[in-house]
Amino acid sequence: MWGGIVVVAVLVTVVAVGARTEDNSLVVPPPTATEQNDTVALLRDAAEQQDICYGWELKQGGGDVVSAGSNLGVGLSVVDHPQCPRWLRVAATVDYTPESSEAEDFARVVVDGSPEFLYDLFKLETSLSRFGLDGAAFLAEPGWAVTRAAVSLSLLVVERGVVSPEPVVTSAPIAAPSPLPAAGSDLWRERSGWLIGATGMVLIAVLLVVVGLVERRRQRGGAAVTARHGKGRARRGR
Structure with missing residues (x-):
């Protein structure tokens, strides 16, 4: 008897759970x-x-x-x-x-x-x-x-065009940039290599001239010192 009651209770529970699960899925x-x-x-x-x-x-x-x-x-x-x-x-x-x-x-x-x-x-x-x-x-x-x-x-x-799109907010216009300085003549740019070479040669020439003048000045200074020494010896000989 008790076994039958237990079986019936289990079946009822299973049916109730299944129905509740099905209801939840709906x-x-x-x-x-x-x-x-x-x-x-x-x-x-x-x-x-x-x-x-x-x-x-x-x-x-x-x-x-x-x-x-x-x-x-x-x-x-x-x-x-x-x-x-x-x-x-x-x-x-x-x-x-x-x-x-x-x-x-x-x-x-x-x-x-x-x-x-x-x-x-x-x-x-x-x-x-x-x-x-x-x-x-x-x-x-x-x-x-x-x-x-x-x-x-x-x-x-x-x-659909029922309403207009929200207008886009734009920032204040930016001031136009200042113009770039005028470019030099193409004549100088095209001959830049030649100018650099010529400038280098001029500098070398100037350097050689300066060195020559300095050397000559030294030679003159040395000659003057030798002359003074010679005059001194002549006075002492008298």
């Missing part, structure tokens, strides 16, 4: 707190520059909202918000199916917006795949994908 993971906060900061900058509110919404297959946010903050929607007369939002629905089901996992991504963007919504939606934000990305990492898609909208509206 849960759509939201973006992390860091991803949400970073996305809000980026969307806030874009909204200030473009005067357009941006947001995101991630739902589970049954319709439950997993995550939402915008430039207004985490959990705040831009839809019909008084501070956002012009707005765009990425809305994604991800549905994970049990392994026992023949149905496949499903991800649907749409871009919603205020009336003035009506004719741009489909193009914006299809352009997200250029950033790698296709259905496979939303199934693999739905939280990361939906926040990145919201940030990408601000780039796509500029590309």
Whole structure:
């Protein structure tokens, strides 16, 4: 009797654990707190520059909202918000199916917006795949994908010409550099070797002249000394 009770308890536990594991695998993971906060900061900058509110919404297959946010903050929607007369939002629905089901996992991504963007919504939606934000990305990492898609909208509206790009701030013009001194005549540059040789020969000649003059002066000095000595001996002889 006790053995049968134990077997039944074990089977119930195994079934419960398996069901809980399967349920966890069907849960759509939201973006992390860091991803949400970073996305809000980026969307806030874009909204200030473009005067357009941006947001995101991630739902589970049954319709439950997993995550939402915008430039207004985490959990705040831009839809019909008084501070956002012009707005765009990425809305994604991800549905994970049990392994026992023949149905496949499903991800649907749409871009919603205020009336003035009506004719741009489909193009914006299809352009997200250029950033790698296709259905496979939303199934693999739905939280990361939906926040990145919201940030990408601000780039796509500029590309579409809906808003003008932020003007580039340029520095003050730099004063024109002073002109270089005028170059010498090419005549001298072309004959520079000849001039250097001639200058060297002149210097050698001058040096030889100076040496000759010094030597001659010494000879004259020596002759004068000899003459004085000769006169001295002549006086003594008298």
